Amino acid sequence: MTATCHDVADAGPVDGDVVALVGCPNAGKSSVFNHLTGLRVRTANYPGVTVTRTAGRLSGTGSTVTVTDLPGTYGLEPVSPDEQIVLDHLHGRLPGTPAPDALVLVVDATTLRRSLSLVAEALALGRPALVALTMTDELRGRGGDVDAAALARALDVPVLEVVGHRGHGVDALRAAIASWRSWDTPVVPPPVDDEAQLDAWAASVVAASGYRAPGPAGVTARIDRVLLHPVSGVAVFAAVMVAFFQTIFTVAAPVQGWIEAGFAALAAGAADAIPVPWLADLVGTAVIGGVGGVLVFLPQIVLLFALLALLEGSGYLARAALLMDKVMALTGLDGRAFVSMLSSVACAVPGIMSTRTMPSSRDRIATMLAAPLMPCSARLPVYLLLVGMLVPAGSTWGPFGLQGLVMLGLYVLGGVSALVAAAVLTRTTLRGDALPFYLELPPYRMPSAGTVAHAVGSAAGTFLRKMGTVILGVSVVLWALMSFPARPAETAGMSDAEASAYVLDHSWAAGIGRTVEPVFEPLGFDWRVDVGLVGALAAREVFVATMGQLAAAEDPADPGAALAHLTWDDGPRAGEPVLTGPTMVALLVFFVYALQCVATLVVMRRESNSWRWPAVALGYMSALAWVMAWLARTVAEALT
Amino acid sequence: MTQQATAPAPGEVRLDAPVAAPLSTLRTGDRAVITGVVDALPAAVRRRLHDLGVAAGTPVTCLRRAPFGSPVVYRVGETDLCLRRALTDAVLVTVAGR
Numbered sequence: 001m002t003a004t005c006h007d008v009a010d011a012g013p014v015d016g017d018v019v020a021l022v023g024c025p026n027a028g029k030s031s032v033f034n035h036l037t038g039l040r041v042r043t044a045n046y047p048g049v050t051v052t053r054t055a056g057r058l059s060g061t062g063s064t065v066t067v068t069d070l071p072g073t074y075g076l077e078p079v080s081p082d083e084q085i086v087l088d089h090l091h092g093r094l095p096g097t098p099a100p101d102a103l104v105l106v107v108d109a110t111t112l113r114r115s116l117s118l119v120a121e122a123l124a125l126g127r128p129a130l131v132a133l134t135m136t137d138e139l140r141g142r143g144g145d146v147d148a149a150a151l152a153r154a155l156d157v158p159v160l161e162v163v164g165h166r167g168h169g170v171d172a173l174r175a176a177i178a179s180w181r182s183w184d185t186p187v188v189p190p191p192v193d194d195e196a197q198l199d200a201w202a203a204s205v206v207a208a209s210g211y212r213a214p215g216p217a218g219v220t221a222r223i224d225r226v227l228l229h230p231v232s233g234v235a236v237f238a239a240v241m242v243a244f245f246q247t248i249f250t251v252a253a254p255v256q257g258w259i260e261a262g263f264a265a266l267a268a269g270a271a272d273a274i275p276v277p278w279l280a281d282l283v284g285t286a287v288i289g290g291v292g293g294v295l296v297f298l299p300q301i302v303l304l305f306a307l308l309a310l311l312e313g314s315g316y317l318a319r320a321a322l323l324m325d326k327v328m329a330l331t332g333l334d335g336r337a338f339v340s341m342l343s344s345v346a347c348a349v350p351g352i353m354s355t356r357t358m359p360s361s362r363d364r365i366a367t368m369l370a371a372p373l374m375p376c377s378a379r380l381p382v383y384l385l386l387v388g389m390l391v392p393a394g395s396t397w398g399p400f401g402l403q404g405l406v407m408l409g410l411y412v413l414g415g416v417s418a419l420v421a422a423a424v425l426t427r428t429t430l431r432g433d434a435l436p437f438y439l440e441l442p443p444y445r446m447p448s449a450g451t452v453a454h455a456v457g458s459a460a461g462t463f464l465r466k467m468g469t470v471i472l473g474v475s476v477v478l479w480a481l482m483s484f485p486a487r488p489a490e491t492a493g494m495s496d497a498e499a500s501a502y503v504l505d506h507s508w509a510a511g512i513g514r515t516v517e518p519v520f521e522p523l524g525f526d527w528r529v530d531v532g533l534v535g536a537l538a539a540r541e542v543f544v545a546t547m548g549q550l551a552a553a554e555d556p557a558d559p560g561a562a563l564a565h566l567t568w569d570d571g572p573r574a575g576e577p578v579l580t581g582p583t584m585v586a587l588l589v590f591f592v593y594a595l596q597c598v599a600t601l602v603v604m605r606r607e608s609n610s611w612r613w614p615a616v617a618l619g620y621m622s623a624l625a626w627v628m629a630w631l632a633r634t635v636a637e638a639l640t
Numbered sequence: 641m642t643q644q645a646t647a648p649a650p651g652e653v654r655l656d657a658p659v660a661a662p663l664s665t666l667r668t669g670d671r672a673v674i675t676g677v678v679d680a681l682p683a684a685v686r687r688r689l690h691d692l693g694v695a696a697g698t699p700v701t702c703l704r705r706a707p708f709g710s711p712v713v714y715r716v717g718e719t720d721l722c723l724r725r726a727l728t729d730a731v732l733v734t735v736a737g738r
Contacts, residue, residue: 075691079684111718114693199695213718230707322722326708329724436685436727438692441713441720 016064018055018098019177020090022122023106024115025072025359026315026442028134031164032106033069034454036174043458045609046089047096050361051082053089054458060171063178068100071359076121080435082361090125102128102180104173109139109146109161110214110443116202120190123157128183131159132173137166138443144214151209156186165448217443220315224441227319237323240316241342244307248346249377252299259299263292278486286479293475293539294468297349297599301463302456304343304350309455311339312357313447321439331419332426334437337367341418344374348600349467352607353459360435362426368604369617370422372595375414378540382591383410385544389560390584414592421620429616467602474598475538481509482535482546504549509534523590523629524583526568536596543591581640586633594625661735663714664728666702672733674698674716681730693717694731 023029037056045052051071058065070086078084085094092099105122107115123129133148152159160176162169176183191197227233271284311317321335328335336358344351351371355364387406395402482504491499504510505528513531520530528550535546551562566578579587595601595618604614660675676696677686693716694700703713703720711722723731 075688077684077687077691079688111693114691114717114719117691195690195695199697216715224704228704228706228713234707318722322706322711322713325722325724326706326710329710436688437711437722437724438688438727439711439722440692441722 016057016066017101017180018066018068019058019102019104019180020068020070020100021104021106022070022090022118023072024074024108024111024118026440027072027106027108027111027115028162028164029072029106030069030454031448031451032104032132032134032162032170032173033067034450035164035167035170036067036177039454039457041454041458043462046085046094047609049082049085050356050364050608051085052356058174058177060174065177065180067104067177073118075118076125080360082359090127100127102130102177102183104177105129105131106162107131107133109133109136110142110144112146112209112211113202113206113213116205117198119155120192120198120201123155123186124189124192126185126189128180128185129157130176130180130183131155131157132162132169133159134162134164136161137163138217138445139214142214142217143212145210145212147210151205151211154205154208156184156188158183165446220443223444224319227316228322233319233323237320240311240320244311245342245346247307248300248303248343252303252346253377255299256296259292259296263288263295267292277488278483281483282476282479285483286476287472290472290475290479294464294471294599297347297463298460300347301350301353301459304346304354305456305459306452308339308343308354308357309452310447313445313451315442315444318439318441322441325437325439329437331370331422333363333366333422335439337363337422340367341371341374341422344371344376344418345415346377348372348374348376348597349463349603350459352600352603353463356607365608365613366422366425368608369425369613369620370418372597372600372617372621373414373418373421373593375411375592376540376597378597379410379414379591381541381544382536383407383588385547385560386584386588386591389564389579390581390588410588410592413589417593417624462606463603466606467599470602471599474602478509478535478538481512482507482531484508500549501551504531504546507531519626521571523586523626523633524578524580525587525590526566526578528566529578529587533590533594533596536591537598539599540591540596582633582636585636586629589632590625590629592625593621593628595621659734660732662729663700663702663723663731663733664712664725666700666714666733666735668702668704671699671701671736673736674700675732675734677732678730685727685730689727689731692721693719699736700733 021029021033033054033056036058038059040059041054041056043052043054053068053070055066055068058067070089071082073083073086076083076087076090078087088094089097090099103122103125105119107119119131131151133146133151136146136148139146148159148161158176160169160173162173190201227236267284267288270288271280274280274283308317311320317339320339323335324338325335328338331337337355340351340354340358342351343354348371351374352368355367355371358364358367387403387410391403391406393403397405484507487503487506491502494502509531510527512534513527516530517525517527520533525533529547531550532543532546536543547563551566563579564577568574568576568578601614601618604617605611608614663672663674666672674694674696677689677694681689698717701715703715705712706722711724712728713720713722714728
């Protein structure tokens, strides 16, 4: 029961044996793992680092063996702290995590000669081992061949052919794993210390196993001639990225709308059914609304991870990383970071989650810290509101609508800032420990539906279990800050809009807003805007609703007219309108840079396995937001 | 196995033992055989290159360049690898032809 009820990383001694899957990236290891474990898997971080491993119960045999999928690696000699952790795990040097009892080496038959290096290092660990030889259909299709039985004799361990995407050989593998105690450990471990001897050993194994190397993958080469061509390749890449991105907006957005509407209806129904007003509001707005606020991320997460799994499984993601590498190298990252950055334009939450595919810890963290600067879709309602108030509708600059140009400018500002932030981060606090860049281009393969389903299920499950509860908790707290103390006596005679404005004006959040007013006063924000910023911590789009509430707008979704009449209560600008031109410019720039979405912080904490990095992100982005907003305001004032 | 790089000067023809040049000097379509890596490479990186298939005696072909010139795709044995200049300057090969 342990593997499915507890986080593997937290588990002490595991009852039931642990068999670890070791193999190169692109060898079909995750496909094998998915076949072996079915749906009940848990992904966990190694303690203290961002490296993850997935574990699940061996399905179908009723056995108690837990299968652990270790990160794919080309060799066990560690080049980075990430890989050191995996090696420590294999040697049993990690406190609280015992070494696996046995190893399944997932070996791609089409790259056998190279893969024997990893096989040798794994066999040298002295653990019972079995080789699962994958892609043998592809090997034979390309004119190669191998004799699994001869290979088993040469290696002195059992060898099973497994064709992952068709499920051939999986049952035999399952049965073999259930009886892992019958596996042998090689009598003479391979000579891993001397490269020349290792090469000689590998050559003798290859010869003894009747291995014939496959010819080049013809179809892949022909496709790459188009997809990696300077002109057609970049064009196809741009089209794929646009489609990728558009799908997230056009397919996810309506589903998100249904979720929001559904939960709003549910909340209204609950509120009607509960007689006590504050309880009705708690259950309705805070709890049901909060749950809806968490679930609203799911369509984007599901869609993004499904698309990523398709791109990765087919092999195209490596091509995309290749095309973008030169550009990303300017930021100190490599091409793989591009997709995570791009995903963050839809929403930083799945974008940050997608960094787990990057092999380097330092690159993962740099990407995570820079990704929230990408202009995410939650900023859009705020931009629309403020640009609508700031720029007269229909005004143009040459042939272009001015409002559209300003929106584009905000997006470009966010995107460029994210890349600059990544460049600064990789050259300062996250310098060093840079892996030399290498990327394997696997042959194009049909992605398996099972692998896609697993990637989606894992991401969505992790999000709901680990992050959803925290996000919900925080939104309930924020709701409480904005709704209490309730003032039934004073608001008895007011209309709904006035009553909610009054409660918000005198709430704890308002107290916070008034307290921090001096900090934001140079930017031109009065305490009510600050309350709006507090509300935006739950989700940026809440800013619009909060401002609407504060302005006692009749329609909280379109508070533009009401907001234009907001004036300063007191202080040097008493009586003047709050949202002047320079103030709105400052507010727009503030939203470009500020890290406001609590969900982002929670996801960052989860993916980086510590509170340190979200704290760094919050700190640097808040400071950046204040400074840039002040600069923008100063420039705007000088120009008007 | 490591060696010092001694690429021939332009126009120079050497008639003695085959010359080891950095992998980065291969043009698209050139075939070569890997002879080793430069001494200066850290041991861990050398090991990783070996695990990727960059071992003495392995045939290597320069397949194509990325649109902006970097990285370059090489077929090393049966694997297609993208490598940047920093690594390909450190891998030594003997050119075998086109």
